[in-house]
Amino acid sequence: MTAHSIPLAAVIGHPITHSKSPRLHGYWLRKYGIDGHYVPMDVAPDDLGVVIRAMPKMGFVGANVTIPHKEAVMPFVDQLSESARAIGAVNTLVFTTDGTILGDNTDGYGFVENLRQGAPDWQPVAGPAMVLGAGGAARAIVYALLQAGVPRVLVSNRTKTRAERLRADFGAQVEVVDWDEAAQAFENVSALVNTTSLGMFGKAPLEISLDALSPTTTVTDIVYNPLETDLLCQARAKGCQTVDGLGMLLHQAVPGFEAWFGTRPEVDAGLRDEVLR
Numbered sequence: 001m002t003a004h005s006i007p008l009a010a011v012i013g014h015p016i017t018h019s020k021s022p023r024l025h026g027y028w029l030r031k032y033g034i035d036g037h038y039v040p041m042d043v044a045p046d047d048l049g050v051v052i053r054a055m056p057k058m059g060f061v062g063a064n065v066t067i068p069h070k071e072a073v074m075p076f077v078d079q080l081s082e083s084a085r086a087i088g089a090v091n092t093l094v095f096t097t098d099g100t101i102l103g104d105n106t107d108g109y110g111f112v113e114n115l116r117q118g119a120p121d122w123q124p125v126a127g128p129a130m131v132l133g134a135g136g137a138a139r140a141i142v143y144a145l146l147q148a149g150v151p152r153v154l155v156s157n158r159t160k161t162r163a164e165r166l167r168a169d170f171g172a173q174v175e176v177v178d179w180d181e182a183a184q185a186f187e188n189v190s191a192l193v194n195t196t197s198l199g200m201f202g203k204a205p206l207e208i209s210l211d212a213l214s215p216t217t218t219v220t221d222i223v224y225n226p227l228e229t230d231l232l233c234q235a236r237a238k239g240c241q242t243v244d245g246l247g248m249l250l251h252q253a254v255p256g257f258e259a260w261f262g263t264r265p266e267v268d269a270g271l272r273d274e275v276l277r
Ligand code: ATR
Pocket: 132, 133, 134, 135, 136, 137, 138, 157, 158, 159, 160, 162, 195, 196, 197, 198, 204
């Protein structure tokens, strides 16, 4: 790519039609008057390596990677960031001018930034956090909570072995709680996070008692469809500060945009409106 060509970026997934990333990055490109483009790319798993190696030759400066490619893309990356290595997945690629492919994971960063912005009173060091679920999103969130200084992270998942895997990977600061006993453990946590798909439109509800939850606990959900899940609604009724999940999607996009287009973009109300449209 020549220095004067128009920078291109993409989101690579399979399928990709529902991705909000093109709208999100398109908003920033317009807002900052940048002459670049961000496109959705539907890439079949077998074609992933060929596509990624060709992209830098076509003017692409980077890409986001989404389901089902976040782990499969790792062998095609030349340098993994510390977070990508620890989480075991990549959501952001940067193609440098010398041909190196960098792989980063900004999901955990996005989660913590969203929590900081939405709940400025939340102090990571003040007490343990509790994470419901142990899938890919939970891995990024547990990593980011520990990085932020949370002393202990309680993880509860329907399939206990997946929670135990997180403890094995992230160490003894992670404590596994039986799924049947999750509600009792809410009592002393300073942040509660739902990373399961429960509560999403079209999925089963998250049926868990909030009786033990203290009003001082900050509660957040990675489900943003609906924006206010039943969990957030019930927690707010108890007096808890709540943070919806849309901001995680918005904030995880910041480092990629900055690396590709040279401007650190702001997460503002206009961006939220654009993505919700
Ligand atoms: P992601 O990568 O987006 O986190 P995932 O790996 O499919 O997605 O994880 C989904 C999470 O929702 C898991 O923690 C899953 O629990 P299991 O590991 O037991 O599958 C949780 N989940 C999904 N449906 C659930 C249900 N009906 N009851 C309890 N947990 C559920």
